[in-house]
Amino acid sequence: MASTELATRPPESGDPRPTGGRLAIPRNAWRALTSMRTALILLFLLALAAMPGALLPQRSLNQQLVDQYFTDHPSIAPLLSRLGFFDVFAAPWFAAIYLLLMISLVGCVLPRTIEHAKTMRAAPVATPRNLGRLPHHGSATLDVGPEEAAERVRHRLRGWRKVETATGSGRTISAEKGYLREFGNLLFHLSLIGLLVGFGAGKLYGYGGQVIVLADGGQFCNTGILGYDSFQAGLRVDGTNLQPFCVRVNDFEASYLPDGQPESYHASIGYQTTDDLNAGRVDQWRPYPLEVNSPLRLDGSRVYLINHGYAPRFTVTFPDGQKRTGEIQWQPVDATTYLSQGATKFEPPGVTDEEKRRTSQLAITGLLAPTSSGGQVVTSVFPALRDPEVAVDVLRGDLGLDDGRGQSIFEVDQSKIDSGQLKQVARANLVPGQSITLDDGTIVTFDDVRQWVALQISHDPGQDTVLVFAVLMLIGLGLSLSIRRRRFWARLTPTADGTRTVVEIGGLARTDRAGYGEEFDRLRADLLDAPHTGAEVDGSGADGPNTAAKDG
Amino acid sequence: MLTEFALYSDRLFMAAVGVYVLAMVLHGAEYAVQRSAKGVLVGAGGPAVETDAPPPDAPPRDGSGPGRAERYGRMGVSLVVLGAVLQAASIVLRGLAAQRWPLGNMYEFTSAICLAAVVAWLVVLRRSPASRPMGLFVLLPVVILLFLGGTVLYAPAAPVMPALQSYWLVVHVTTVSIASGLLMVPGVASLLFLLRRSGKLEGFAERLPSADALDRLAYRITIIAFPLYTFAIMAGAIWAEAAWGRFWGWDPKETVAFVAWVIYAAYLHARATAGWRSGPAAWVNVAGFAAVIFNLFFINMVVSGLHSYAGLG
Ligand code: HEM
Numbered sequence: 001m002a003s004t005e006l007a008t009r010p011p012e013s014g015d016p017r018p019t020g021g022r023l024a025i026p027r028n029a030w031r032a033l034t035s036m037r038t039a040l041i042l043l044f045l046l047a048l049a050a051m052p053g054a055l056l057p058q059r060s061l062n063q064q065l066v067d068q069y070f071t072d073h074p075s076i077a078p079l080l081s082r083l084g085f086f087d088v089f090a091a092p093w094f095a096a097i098y099l100l101l102m103i104s105l106v107g108c109v110l111p112r113t114i115e116h117a118k119t120m121r122a123a124p125v126a127t128p129r130n131l132g133r134l135p136h137h138g139s140a141t142l143d144v145g146p147e148e149a150a151e152r153v154r155h156r157l158r159g160w161r162k163v164e165t166a167t168g169s170g171r172t173i174s175a176e177k178g179y180l181r182e183f184g185n186l187l188f189h190l191s192l193i194g195l196l197v198g199f200g201a202g203k204l205y206g207y208g209g210q211v212i213v214l215a216d217g218g219q220f221c222n223t224g225i226l227g228y229d230s231f232q233a234g235l236r237v238d239g240t241n242l243q244p245f246c247v248r249v250n251d252f253e254a255s256y257l258p259d260g261q262p263e264s265y266h267a268s269i270g271y272q273t274t275d276d277l278n279a280g281r282v283d284q285w286r287p288y289p290l291e292v293n294s295p296l297r298l299d300g301s302r303v304y305l306i307n308h309g310y311a312p313r314f315t316v317t318f319p320d321g322q323k324r325t326g327e328i329q330w331q332p333v334d335a336t337t338y339l340s341q342g343a344t345k346f347e348p349p350g351v352t353d354e355e356k357r358r359t360s361q362l363a364i365t366g367l368l369a370p371t372s373s374g375g376q377v378v379t380s381v382f383p384a385l386r387d388p389e390v391a392v393d394v395l396r397g398d399l400g401l402d403d404g405r406g407q408s409i410f411e412v413d414q415s416k417i418d419s420g421q422l423k424q425v426a427r428a429n430l431v432p433g434q435s436i437t438l439d440d441g442t443i444v445t446f447d448d449v450r451q452w453v454a455l456q457i458s459h460d461p462g463q464d465t466v467l468v469f470a471v472l473m474l475i476g477l478g479l480s481l482s483i484r485r486r487r488f489w490a491r492l493t494p495t496a497d498g499t500r501t502v503v504e505i506g507g508l509a510r511t512d513r514a515g516y517g518e519e520f521d522r523l524r525a526d527l528l529d530a531p532h533t534g535a536e537v538d539g540s541g542a543d544g545p546n547t548a549a550k551d552g
Numbered sequence: 553m554l555t556e557f558a559l560y561s562d563r564l565f566m567a568a569v570g571v572y573v574l575a576m577v578l579h580g581a582e583y584a585v586q587r588s589a590k591g592v593l594v595g596a597g598g599p600a601v602e603t604d605a606p607p608p609d610a611p612p613r614d615g616s617g618p619g620r621a622e623r624y625g626r627m628g629v630s631l632v633v634l635g636a637v638l639q640a641a642s643i644v645l646r647g648l649a650a651q652r653w654p655l656g657n658m659y660e661f662t663s664a665i666c667l668a669a670v671v672a673w674l675v676v677l678r679r680s681p682a683s684r685p686m687g688l689f690v691l692l693p694v695v696i697l698l699f700l701g702g703t704v705l706y707a708p709a710a711p712v713m714p715a716l717q718s719y720w721l722v723v724h725v726t727t728v729s730i731a732s733g734l735l736m737v738p739g740v741a742s743l744l745f746l747l748r749r750s751g752k753l754e755g756f757a758e759r760l761p762s763a764d765a766l767d768r769l770a771y772r773i774t775i776i777a778f779p780l781y782t783f784a785i786m787a788g789a790i791w792a793e794a795a796w797g798r799f800w801g802w803d804p805k806e807t808v809a810f811v812a813w814v815i816y817a818a819y820l821h822a823r824a825t826a827g828w829r830s831g832p833a834a835w836v837n838v839a840g841f842a843a844v845i846f847n848l849f850f851i852n853m854v855v856s857g858l859h860s861y862a863g864l865g
Contacts, residue, residue: 036825043818047811047843054807054851061803089802199800208797257711265714293718293795304797456797463799470786477782481775481820 033100034107042101049097053088056080060087060232102193109189116182123163127172127489131506134489136520139504140528146170146494149501153490156526160488170493170501178486178510184479191473198465206234206460207242212329214311215252215267215451222246222301222457243459245298246272248285252308252451260336260382265292267305267453273298300459307332307454310340312368312390312446319441322349329452330368331410337380340368342410345399361399363412363422364444366392378429388449391429394438397422485510488523503528557649558709564642565663569698571635572670572691578628579688586621586759625684629677632687636670643667649709655725656712658852662701664726665848666694668733676737676769683769685759689740700849720791727784732844734777735816738770739841742834745770749831767830770837771823778816785809804851812843 032038057065066086070077084091131137142149150164153173162175209228211220225231225239233239251268270285288296296303313327330342343365351357369380372389398421400413407413416422426444428436435445486509493502505527509516643663647654654660673690676683712721745766748757760766788809793799800806819840822833 036821037828040818040821040825040828043814043821047814047818050807050811050814053802054804054811058802061801261710262713263711264717292714293720293791295794295797302797304795306797458797460798463793466799467790470789474779474782474786477779481779 030107033104036108039101039104039108042097042104045097046101049094050088052085056085056088058086058088060089098196102196105189105192109186112182113186113190116179116186119182120179124161124174124176125487126165127174127491128506131489131491131504134506134508136507136517136524137505138524138528139502141495141500141502142528143500145499146492146501149492149503153492153503153527156523157488167491170491172492173490175488175490176486177488178483180479181483181485182480184476184481184483186476188473188476188480191469191476194469195466195473198462198469200462201465202234202460202462204234204236206458206462207237207239208232208456208458208460210306210454210456212309212452212454213247213249214327214329215249215308215453217248217250218452219246219248220455220457228457243298243301244274244277245301246277247296247303247455249453249455252453254308254384256382256384262383265305265308267291269296269303271296271298271303300461302458304456304458305453306456309338309452309454310368310370310385310388311450311452312342312344312388313448313450314344314364315445315447316346316362317443317445318348320350324349325447326364327450328409333367334380336383338370338383339380340370341366342368343408343412345401345412347401358398358402359421360396361401362442362444363395363399364392365395365412366390368449370449372431385449385451387431389429389431390446392427392444392446393424394426394428394436394444395422396425396438484516484519486516486519488520490527554649554651554709557645561642561645561649561709564638564645565698565702568635568639568642569695569702571631571638572695572698575628575631575635576688576691576695578624578631579685579691582621582624582628582685583688583759585624625687628687629674629684632670632691633674636667636674639663639667639670646709650711652711652717653722653726655721655729656716657707658705658848659701659707661725661729661848662697662705664729665733665736666698666701668730669694669736670733672734672737672773676773680761680765680769683761683765686741686744686761686766689744690737693736693740715795718791718795720787720794724784724787724791727780727787731777731781731784732848734773734780735841735844738774738777738837741766741770741773742837742841745834746831746838763830767834770834774816774819774837778820781813781816785813805847808843808847808851812840812847815840815843 057069059066088094157175160175160177162173164171164173209231211229213220221227222242222245248270249267250270253266255263257263267290269288269290271288290296290305292305309329309332311327311329315323315325317323324346326344326346328344330340332338332340343363346362348357348360367378368390369378370384370388371380371382371386373379373381378389378391395412398416400416425438426436430446432446432448435443437443488507491504507520643654646660655664744760745763748760748763789799815836819833819836822828822836
């Protein structure tokens, strides 16, 4: 294996210019930053710094887990939080590492690019005087004249860059191959920068959010942040410029294996593009079968099917005969049986007295089993909607809806129960059609269950850029790791009578990659051992007498 | 029919593990015989498996160790080949039984990684038979992983959930398994390299390939596996874009894949940095493989994320 220091050291590290004067400090700092060793250390730091992002819960992924961590580790959680360990990938120290790495990379790769551009135009290096000292070498005397021998070498070195030089009585041929390796290396590193830029663009101008839509005709229009249940905005997104489009969910179907494992999810949706909306085509919906792994792609935005669940419908008949119907999504709490929980909230109708209105609000909370076991305690045995049953508590009192604090749509405010402002007035298990009557004559009826789907809307203007640079990066990596940069020289010297030619060859691999030996052996066999020449051959091991004599 | 396929698949899996263990025993015997041959000369300590007639191509039979060691070694290798065939058959039958690409859960995934490692090892052996004494140490992690796969991680043949029904599963998971399996061989080679260089365990390390050969082996395989791993991560990102709504979200699995990738990038840099070329670089390679394994087990089993395949996402 022939590897050389020379080939792998970045060019500036061998720079002999004396340092001094006022620029010495910045220049040395720059040099240190762009050295290979610094790059190496920054790479380690990057790997190390990313680890907490995998080991600690992250706010961007799951706020609840972070809250849980605070409860479990009250002593260190606040410190970790202040240091950014729950937002590793947005932490300033993480950014500092990758930005330094990118600067180091530019500083390292740009000079190399210029260097390589020059090398591409330069002729292969002149033939060394003593080929016998190279890691690969050989010589033989061929039974042909110098012209034919040269032709033979030229022919064999097709595809190599080569140059011929006349020397005293003979000539030399220098050849080099594998320029694509350095090209690949540079392409790889420069693509990394492009990739980061595309990634950054997405973080600045992208946005995404989730919304739950009832699955029998519910609609969502991407016109503002308020339409979302949750929304993640890029740093430069204020929500006023979302790409307008609408979707309507016509139907949702899930199929399951007998053991309850989901087999397929399918939502039939209709959509209206920005153009449709602009052109006023608001009563037509373009159909699309939305499935997992198959999002709806509208120029620039995508709509995904990410979850589904159930929304029980209750009708409350107030003592004065007025009816109110409530239908809101409940949240799956068991991913295999789709046992769901939630809270459906009602305001008493037609009550003008503010105090009375506030203290006679109703909430129906509890569990919904899509396929009830039929037992005393409601449990679900299957995720599909076969025998739905709810186990509910009816609460009356002040739900706290007017407190100005946002509250979860899936539960009631526990503090209102604790303080006695909200009291349980009934508890029952109901199947569709059944009802209970409260002490004041109010009737609560469980009508039926509808399905909802959760949609994810994503908008990332940087992702195509990232893809392009990722592919370039992979090509660059492939080239730089599979191609060997290698040199080959031949010196042809005619014998005194001019009918035979002494051919000496030598080779050097310029990169840390074994394997040139085998290729060189083939070259030697083709050039020197050709049977019809009757050549006398000297192998790599022995210094040919001719070589020694000539260079002596 | 399908349940029979599933059953045969499981049996073949067990048979493969058994054969690998036997191969390890033979490689172990190869060591023991060599060692005793060196010390006491005549066959002490070697298992008493003697055939009546010497095989035609055996070296001169004077009862001394090296001839027998050679034989045990070769038998070990033959068994590894047999094990690989059995294991490949097990994986194919698994796919037929479940009627899908047989890489849908941790058990199948572990099996594929180990097969990739074993096949990579056999290719190495073919190209440089002198590496054979390393066999024991390549088989050790393979057998441990397969044992865990067949017990803790085992899952019966079944269809996969909707999120996994995508041809990107084939592209992403197959490449990531092959890359991980390939990386196992450099990981072992680098460890042995460090062991050899440390000078400890003299007599034992002596029979391994030379430090230089181990180092070269590690590098050669890493530069094949690393681009494949890169591709696998990219395929994962493309799949994530189609399944989860974003191509990269720092999910724990993605994060550790990134960490492993960066460590391997550091390895390649270390190979090109004076003072880091051999010893430190080998440590980095070992760290890289540790990250890959950590990602496979710890992240899948302890940390929950999108990759735990719970729920729709
Ligand atoms: C995000 C940061 C970086 C990553 C992920 C990265 C990755 C890689 C990889 C995978 C290789 C292997 C390709 C090959 O061997 O030809 C490589 C080679 C190389 N890198 Fe980087 N690199 C990074 C930053 C840098 C920096 C900052 C420098 C300069 C200080 C640098 C200088 C080099 C050089 C000179 C080589 C070629 C080594 C050789 O000739 O074998 N890289 N890099």
